[in-house]
Amino acid sequence: MALSLNAEQKSVKSIFLNEEQYIIPSFQRPYSWEHEQCLQLYTDLTNAYREDRDYFVGNIILAKGDDSPSKLHLVDGQQRLITLWLILKVLYSLYPEMRILGKLVSIEAWEGENSEKKITSEIFENDDDGTLQEIHQSQMLDTWIASYMNKGGEVNENRCNDRIIANYLWFYTWFRNYQQRSAERCKNFIKFLLERVHLLPIELTGSTINDACGKALTIFETINNRGMNLADADIFKARLYNKAALNRQTDDFIQRWIEFKAECDRQGYGMDEIFRFYSHIVRGKEGISGSEKNLRDFFLNEDFSPLHGSYVEFMDSLMKILELSDYLSEMTVSASCIAPWLQVLEAYTNQYPKYAVLNYLYVNGYENTDEFIGFLKRLVRYVYSMGSTTAVKFDIYSAIKRTSWNEEVTFPVKPITEWEFHTSGRLRTGFALLAYYLQGKVPLSRYAIDRLVKRTDWKSLHGQPQEELYDSIANLQGNLLVVPQLKRGTLHARLSAYRIGPTVSYEYILERNEQQLVLLKKFMTGYE
Known part of the structure; x- marks a missing residue:
């Protein structure tokens, strides 16, 4: 018409x-x-x-x-x-x-x-x-x-x-x-x-x-x-408001939207981000594991879009996502056994893993901690074996679909070389965290990555080896430290603060590096 x-x-x-x-x-x-x-x-x-x-x-x-x-x-x-x-x-x-x-x-x-x-x-x-x-x-x-x-x-x-x-x-x-x-x-x-x-x-x-x-x-x-x-959220807001108006429930919708916006602001999210999270939950439920559509096109034009249904259910789903996201934020800085894996995933270079984690919790809840940790470990192993790339999204889309359909969720893992542990660029923080927690360390609510030995410390090393050797150890896992907060000062002061000892040598860093590589390789091959 x-x-x-x-x-x-x-x-x-x-x-x-x-x-x-x-x-x-x-x-x-x-x-x-x-x-x-x-x-x-x-x-x-x-x-x-x-x-x-x-x-x-x-x-x-x-x-x-x-x-x-x-x-x-x-x-x-x-x-x-x-x-x-x-x-x-x-x-x-x-x-x-x-x-x-x-x-x-x-x-x-x-x-x-x-x-x-x-x-x-x-x-x-x-x-x-x-x-x-x-x-x-x-x-x-x-x-x-x-x-x-x-x-x-x-x-x-x-x-x-x-x-x-x-x-x-x-x-x-x-x-x-x-x-x-x-x-x-x-x-x-x-x-x-x-x-x-x-x-x-x-x-x-x-x-x-x-x-x-x-x-x-x-x-x-x-x-x-x-x-x-x-913003896409403005378009969706208009559609939802119109639905509520047709049922003479505009006051209810207004209150729900105000609460939704306030919670987004509190958690530091743009509203479009929450709609993005929701789209992946819907995709999983519908068995879609292909490439994403434009967010606006997805919600407005797909026959299965929840935007065509009840505005109450739609708003309830958005608030549930925010509740789960808030739970993840709390757990990431907690002393729980979940925190290390969430921190390592948070250090990854894009947020595709978070789509999978939120969908997992949306479908399964967070009562079964052991199963959730198993899922997180598999996800960590997969994305870090892939390196810093958006290509992880395709296997993550498949994992979201299998989670939604209550199927076993597995990830392919490619072999990782020793060289990649040291020259991983933006993944360096994640590998340092992983090595730290694989040693059984307690979770840190706030952490920083520091170097055990810096170039300015070189002459203080035991035995004073040739300075050009520093470049060969600068970014080794054995020279990286995960600390509660970044402490400054002399080498002696830093080592004391990290409880490593008053002196350190080139050989000590290599030995420490080998120990951490054993743990990382064991974990990455699935034998942790």
Whole structure:
């Protein structure tokens, strides 16, 4: 069925001079334009005016339902529209006699003398709407100037933690200076802004606003798949919100999303990362072990995507992943027998192993420690035998599938030469940790990798062998130390701190190296 779609280029005056109110739906992300984007828009507008040419700001995507024809839900383009509204408000504060500006930024209330602001935000992550209301009422400008602007007329970004207020003040500064240079020219610019600056509103209609928003989101996703910079999580949030709205459960979804975002922030994850983890769990369940698809394409277009099901189950799965990730973080710095293997995997050069570990816990839970440690050991042995490469992903995808299907999980292991233990580059930390823990050492919650002997220590060595020999032992496993924290000082002080002894020789390092290589080779061949 064809979409009910209208698209016609309109001037700023046509966009704002009507009785319709723009609503920013709850599923949108907060306003986020920075000083850089605002300055670019200001520069582009004033340059276009000076050069006497029309200017196109961009498109916006709107949804209008038959159940609320005076409300236009802004599915895409809030950054542009709010910023233009801020400019209009600033110009109205500088030229209150230009009544047309007052009509552009407000709509008349049905009753009483008070007007309503032209744009209303339903964003729930922060109070964008409250800030827009304060600007609309024009009661806070003097207070904000005194609080957030320095004597040079610049906004103190460190003190102003609200992007809308900061940008409002920046525009006030720029246009006030423009006015002071030539008031008449500034008035002519206002006429140019209203009549020769354009947007392209793409309007989708439906019998209800939810129906219209669903159609608008389809256009929105198509446009954003053509290269616009929008996080996948924002697309998924919109779809989930729309599902909740259809069941009249938006309040429940909003609370769930706020908790999800807060937990991502606490653990230091971007939301897209959690969706990536979830995609591998879904792939495993579906028996998929081939190459990954684009994350957006995977969740939006695959028939088996959980995004087509219940938003409650979807959000519960995301929170379960975060719970398991939090468990792994705690175990990695704990004194448990799991910690060494998690630390060695964490030192690996990409996070494909983590996909396998999270999927294992998602499927099996974490009650059976022995089986989990066995899985971790096999995974360590595999990825470190492969070296620093993303090629590990293919066998890891297969392991995820077998875990999800309750099949035996094994990994191929290629032979590793002694040379690779010493010249492993980015894997050096992992091998040093592995050698340390294979000696039965207790887990360290925080560790550092140091050298037993540094070049500056060479002359302190027992017997003082030829200095050129140092290069032959610098990166040997026997010269690497895993320590609770990096201690500095003389060779004697370091050796005492590491309880190795007051003196050390070239031969001692070689002997220590041989002992560690025996342990590493034994483990890597599966005979630990």
